[in-house]
Amino acid sequence: MSEPSYDVKVDKDLEDLIPTFMRNREKEHEALKAALAAADFEQLRQLGHRMKGVGNSYGFTHISTIGKLIEDGARSGDRAGLAAQISEYGDYLSKVQIRYE
Numbered sequence: 001m002s003e004p005s006y007d008v009k010v011d012k013d014l015e016d017l018i019p020t021f022m023r024n025r026e027k028e029h030e031a032l033k034a035a036l037a038a039a040d041f042e043q044l045r046q047l048g049h050r051m052k053g054v055g056n057s058y059g060f061t062h063i064s065t066i067g068k069l070i071e072d073g074a075r076s077g078d079r080a081g082l083a084a085q086i087s088e089y090g091d092y093l094s095k096v097q098i099r100y101e
Contacts, residue, residue: 006092010059012100021058025093032070032086036079044082045074062092 010018028047035043051067054060066089073082 006062006095007097007099008060008062009099009101014058015100018058018098021054022093025063029086029090029093032089036082036086039079041074041077045071048072048074060096063089066092 028051032044032047035041035047048067048070052064052071053067055063055065055067066085069085070082070089073085
């Protein structure tokens with residue numbers, strides 16, 4: 001997989017919504033880690049599916065990409081792959097740079 005872009009351009013009209021959006025992503029990351037620890041693949045699938053939709057809605061395409069990989073990994077029961085994607089998600093959230101245009 002190529003290096004993901006941590007630079008995100010967001011519509012200026014969404015600027016007031018982004019702090020809450022990002023807090024929700026942090027909570028989502030914690031929920032993903034807890035679901036993986038509990039081997040709750042259905043919860044992981046649901047969270048991945050939600051990420052897939054919400055990321056693109058706000059201009060965070062990498063969140064959607066990771067969400068799809070988490071959803072697929074949950075369907076197949078790929079614990080190692082899920083752990084890698086969840087780790088990448090945490091890394092992404094800690095490094096993402098948001099620019100409003």
